[in-house]
Amino acid sequence: MRQALYTPGLGYYSAGMRKFGAEGDFVTAPEISPLFAQCIARQCQQVLANFDTGVILEFGAGSGIMAIDLLQALTELDCLPTRYFILEVSADLQQQQREMFQTKAPQFLHLVEWLQKLPTEPMQGIVLANEVLDAMPVQKFRVQEDSIAEFCVTHDSNSFVWHEQITKNEALEETVKSLNLPINYVSEINLALSAWLQSIADILAAGMVLLIDYGFPSTEFYHPQRNQGTLMCHYRHHSHIEPLILVGLQDITAHVDFTAVAEAAQDAKLHVVGYTTQAKFLLACGLADILFSLNPDDKQHYLPKAQQAKTLILPSEMGELFKVMALTQNLDIPLLGFSQDERIRL
Numbered sequence: 001m002r003q004a005l006y007t008p009g010l011g012y013y014s015a016g017m018r019k020f021g022a023e024g025d026f027v028t029a030p031e032i033s034p035l036f037a038q039c040i041a042r043q044c045q046q047v048l049a050n051f052d053t054g055v056i057l058e059f060g061a062g063s064g065i066m067a068i069d070l071l072q073a074l075t076e077l078d079c080l081p082t083r084y085f086i087l088e089v090s091a092d093l094q095q096q097q098r099e100m101f102q103t104k105a106p107q108f109l110h111l112v113e114w115l116q117k118l119p120t121e122p123m124q125g126i127v128l129a130n131e132v133l134d135a136m137p138v139q140k141f142r143v144q145e146d147s148i149a150e151f152c153v154t155h156d157s158n159s160f161v162w163h164e165q166i167t168k169n170e171a172l173e174e175t176v177k178s179l180n181l182p183i184n185y186v187s188e189i190n191l192a193l194s195a196w197l198q199s200i201a202d203i204l205a206a207g208m209v210l211l212i213d214y215g216f217p218s219t220e221f222y223h224p225q226r227n228q229g230t231l232m233c234h235y236r237h238h239s240h241i242e243p244l245i246l247v248g249l250q251d252i253t254a255h256v257d258f259t260a261v262a263e264a265a266q267d268a269k270l271h272v273v274g275y276t277t278q279a280k281f282l283l284a285c286g287l288a289d290i291l292f293s294l295n296p297d298d299k300q301h302y303l304p305k306a307q308q309a310k311t312l313i314l315p316s317e318m319g320e321l322f323k324v325m326a327l328t329q330n331l332d333i334p335l336l337g338f339s340q341d342e343r344i345r346l
């Protein structure tokens, strides 16, 4: 999965094709509507108000549109961060993001800095990752009677094929055994999650980490009926479950186990302060107010916005499958985006 997605020049995210939006393979919330970033901006405003020199660090900025819409909304709220870092693994996407800023929002270029790795200096502010966790490589496994098999990839004469072998990876074996899954259960796990969150905790002196993605708590993720896992591929708006075809041309993703995220965050000494659905988060951040501030008689402008809001919040669209989790460090405030909700169970 790592090679298929990130090999420079060949991997899906590293090989210069249109991925996001109608002409690409899938649509993410920031691509659907600036309303998404406008709501996140309100949450950012509340957090940035606690710091004299607060920064934002966005992981995996995709086309760059969320960064632009967010900086635009923060300008209107009069609370721009002192820097906006983008940490993007794909050199090709970094280039696309730069071009997007140059053509659409050159006025923000002085704030934006593209990073190859996390800053070494501690930062105060906000870490954002929208649909980044689902794009991290996972290990697919099968539970066997006395062991755990990992799915490896090999090839026959002209195609890639699976090869299952008993794992020698102790972390995989230990973690999967602790899940107590039935024999033959197939699923996947993101073994890099703990190290990723630890690296963020290490540089975040104070502030909030906001993770937005599709997924569930582990009781649903490892539900008895979900016994083939959640690995999915996206190619030109078609979804299927065969990652060994169209390698480098299609997206490969897995849902997020938010219980695992919360546990890894706690191990990294981050506080899990919010977990809710995307719909509840956006509404708590004032999505309806933003919509009502538009003139409904201006149908050309209003109707598309109302439609976009529906896509973001309806349960049948992105509203319930997508979750928002907030983690904090040295920041003790009740966060706006989680204020209208009892926490959903992890």
Ligand SMILES: C[S@@+](CC[C@H](N)C(=O)[O-])C[C@H]1O[C@@H](n2cnc3c(N)ncnc32)[C@H](O)[C@@H]1O
Pocket: 013, 020, 028, 029, 030, 031, 059, 060, 061, 062, 063, 066, 087, 088, 089, 090, 093, 129, 130, 131, 132, 135, 136
């Ligand atoms: C599904 S896309 C989402 C893009 C964007 N955030 C959006 O919502 O439109 C996943 C993004 O995460 C990036 N990515 C994946 N793993 C990453 C990591 N460990 N660090 C930084 N970026 C990463 C990918 O290159 C890509 O830009």
